[in-house]
Amino acid sequence: MLNIALPKGRLGEKVYAMFARAGFPCPSILEENRKLVFENREKGVRYFWVKPSDVAVYVERGAADVGVAGKDILLEHAPDVYELLDLKTGRCRMAVAAPRDFREDMRRKLRVATKFDRIAGEYYASLGRDIDIIHLNGSIELAPLLGLSDVIVDIVETGTTLRENGLAVVAEILPISARLITNKASFEFCREEIEAIRRGLETQTEDKA
Ligand code: PRP
Numbered sequence: 001m002l003n004i005a006l007p008k009g010r011l012g013e014k015v016y017a018m019f020a021r022a023g024f025p026c027p028s029i030l031e032e033n034r035k036l037v038f039e040n041r042e043k044g045v046r047y048f049w050v051k052p053s054d055v056a057v058y059v060e061r062g063a064a065d066v067g068v069a070g071k072d073i074l075l076e077h078a079p080d081v082y083e084l085l086d087l088k089t090g091r092c093r094m095a096v097a098a099p100r101d102f103r104e105d106m107r108r109k110l111r112v113a114t115k116f117d118r119i120a121g122e123y124y125a126s127l128g129r130d131i132d133i134i135h136l137n138g139s140i141e142l143a144p145l146l147g148l149s150d151v152i153v154d155i156v157e158t159g160t161t162l163r164e165n166g167l168a169v170v171a172e173i174l175p176i177s178a179r180l181i182t183n184k185a186s187f188e189f190c191r192e193e194i195e196a197i198r199r200g201l202e203t204q205t206e207d208k209a
Contacts, residue, residue, distance in 0.1 A: 022200025
């Protein structure tokens with residue numbers, strides 16, 4: 001039985017539909033309940049829903065053989081896993097945003113609020129800009145509104161959250177999308193099964209730019 005960690009939420013539902021079309025359905029997963037584990041013995045798959053930012057932890061430690069995680073999480077936490085495929089879904093951008101009237105004072109350290117300390121740190125290091133990172137766990141957009149930070153580094157999908165809070169993108173850092181990842185030992189021992197999943201998913205990404 002192959003253990004597959006899916007990110008709970010909207011992205012997870014889209015991704016499960018891709019696994020089902022790839023030939024690994026598990027209809028009980030669509031039932032309305034609070035169960036977290038679902039299996040299809042005949043197809044040899046067991047799915048479980050985990051918090052999106054935890055998928056890589058399950059896969060790295062082998063509790064899941066494969067999983068789907070955002071490139072943002074993979075860059076931020078650098079888990080020791082193989083990245084097998086860009087699923088070309090769950091697309092968004094990692095960006096710097098600030099209040100619309102923001103003017104940067106280069107004589108001062110820039111105060112950056114973010115969940116993504118490493119990504120923000122590496123981005124500003126590449127620019128040679130001194131920053132002070134303020135780590136937050138959510139609702140990052142609040143920080144510049146309350147004077148806690150000058151800018152934020154966060155995920156922008158539709159841009160609605162920024163717009164509705166009077167913020168705008170100042171710089172794009174990198175594009176993000178969902179990735180199929182695998183535990184390194186699982187990939188050695190269950191390569192055929194994992195490759196079958198990868199191929200079934202890959203055909204669904206081919207028409208996407
Ligand atoms: C993410 C991100 C932004 C929002 C962007 O938040 O942190 O707040 O989505 O989406 P938009 O551009 O379509 O408005 P998430 O829902 O993950 O919650 P968070 O506040 O915990 O970061």
